[in-house]
Amino acid sequence: MKSLRLIVILLMTSYPVFAQEHLYQFRAELSAANNSSVQSHEVSTVSKKSPVMAVVYSLLLPGMGELYADGFSQGRYSLLAEGGLWMTYFSFRQYGAWIQNDSRNFAASHAGAQVNGKDDQYFVNIGNFGDTYEYNEKKLRDRELAKVYDVNAGYAWKWDSDASRKEFRTMRVSSERVLNNSRFVIASIVVNRVISAINAARLTRMFNQRVNDELGSWWIESSLINEGLKPDGMKLSIVHRF
Numbered sequence: 001m002k003s004l005r006l007i008v009i010l011l012m013t014s015y016p017v018f019a020q021e022h023l024y025q026f027r028a029e030l031s032a033a034n035n036s037s038v039q040s041h042e043v044s045t046v047s048k049k050s051p052v053m054a055v056v057y058s059l060l061l062p063g064m065g066e067l068y069a070d071g072f073s074q075g076r077y078s079l080l081a082e083g084g085l086w087m088t089y090f091s092f093r094q095y096g097a098w099i100q101n102d103s104r105n106f107a108a109s110h111a112g113a114q115v116n117g118k119d120d121q122y123f124v125n126i127g128n129f130g131d132t133y134e135y136n137e138k139k140l141r142d143r144e145l146a147k148v149y150d151v152n153a154g155y156a157w158k159w160d161s162d163a164s165r166k167e168f169r170t171m172r173v174s175s176e177r178v179l180n181n182s183r184f185v186i187a188s189i190v191v192n193r194v195i196s197a198i199n200a201a202r203l204t205r206m207f208n209q210r211v212n213d214e215l216g217s218w219w220i221e222s223s224l225i226n227e228g229l230k231p232d233g234m235k236l237s238i239v240h241r242f
Helices: 017-034 051-060 064-068 072-111 120-128 132-141 162-215
Strands: 003-011 218-225 233-241
Touching (some): 051 162, 064 072, 064 162, 120 132
Antiparallel strands (some): 003 233
């Protein structure tokens, strides 16, 4: 940061004593009016910040971009939302896995199904058909020979009652719904990060604008030449920060 300083020197060597007294009074009034103490007008060392970096920080962790832009009072809500969404995601995944495991154990107990190593479509099929032969007959009628199960390869099942089959299907659908909800949570996490990134970029522009405003300020500094009982004059400095 640089400053432009215009110095005006008022010499008082030929003035009488009363003029020097007025000089002291004038300097005091000028200092009070312009708040021109050195401490209050120190040149700021704050530099501008990058909107790109703010966006990257928020995409990595919501709230961090706002913190970078000196606006964490707003970013903390994105950070809290991030934590809540991840907790919701893991809760859905855990609960959905519990229901899924319970449904498959139920199928093993009430249909004699061998559940290990089977894909999701297998469990959809055993929930829709009473046994393997009913399922295979349907596929043969539809000429879908590639989908016929080999009962000797661990794909046989037979429900002990239709009520058990329906109960299993209800459990399977419930687990699938919960697991699908977790995917919507992931989408919400992405949206939260995008919103945080946009807000961080906005706050960064505002921060940089404040820096520009400070850089463009003007003020007056005053000091006496050879301070003492009889000063020689006054020095006025008009300073512009840019």
